[in-house]
């Protein structure tokens with residue numbers, strides 16, 4: 506099974522012709538609510554591929570929280586450790602998108618930041634039985650670190666996605682990551698290097714590997730990803746499919762969720778093959794609008810991926 510210790514956020518999206526100025530009220534032409542949060546996104550993708558999944562998270566005791574838990578259930582995700590609190594609202598991302606596709610976003614993490622040690626201890630049994638545990642940085646770093654440490658001490662493979670990244674990431678995160686997976690901009694923040702090509706990503710991966718992770722993966726959008734493993738001599742570039750991208754929001758989470766699925770259910774596949782397949786799945790997700798709404802189900806994917 507795959508256990509995710511991470512975030513749930515309700516996306517509140519308004520489409521407008523332009524972004525409002527300070528103090529200004531403008532009319533938008535469309536509004537929709539979406540399910541987001543990196544943790545839940547990754548969990549949904551893993552579940553849609555057929556992984557048995559469990560989400561360890563916290564939402565508010567409010568309508569967004571209720572709806573979110575319903576969404577997890579609809580995706581066949583265990584919600585035994587999806588807690589609801591009265592002390593904060595469900596995490597939200599208020600997003601305004603103009604006609605050029607530019608956006609402004611305010612995230613209020615709310616209940617996500619209240620996920621704590623006690624909650625993790627209650628989920629210890631589920632974590633012990635998992636093959637893979639995934640963490641990101643949308644709950645407190647202390648909670649993510651504790652979850653990774655719990656997994657490590659129980660022999661559960663750890664997949665860490667340092668997103669959103671900060672330059673002062675606690676060095677323990679590297680040591681606790683069996684697989685450390687980030688995108689170009691996160692790699693730049695973490696290393697201080699410029700990362701805009703597979704060659705740059707290889708250099709950044711070497712720096713990150715030097716901090717103690719076993720495997721480093723840097724995703725590169727339409728360029729696929731670069732992988733560096735302790736067991737291989739140097740960085741390897743794994744290209745992705747050539748597709749027409751409609752909406753790349755959440756592509757990275759689709760990739761991480763897919764990778765968790767392969768790590769858990771096809772542990773003997775070479776890493777390069779897992780990444781080829783994860784690239785394929787993330788490339789499917791960019792061909793439809795929305796975040797979770799664009800993530801493919803196993804039944805809609807070619808058999809050679811399974």
Ligand code: ADP
Nearest residue numbers: 688724725726727729745750756757784787788
């Ligand atoms: P993020 O969503 O975190 O910015 P990336 O943009 O690096 O992450 O995308 C993650 C993965 O999604 C890539 O490694 C690739 O497999 C796939 N992907 C993203 N954009 C495209 C694209 N335009 N064409 C094909 N695949 C893509």
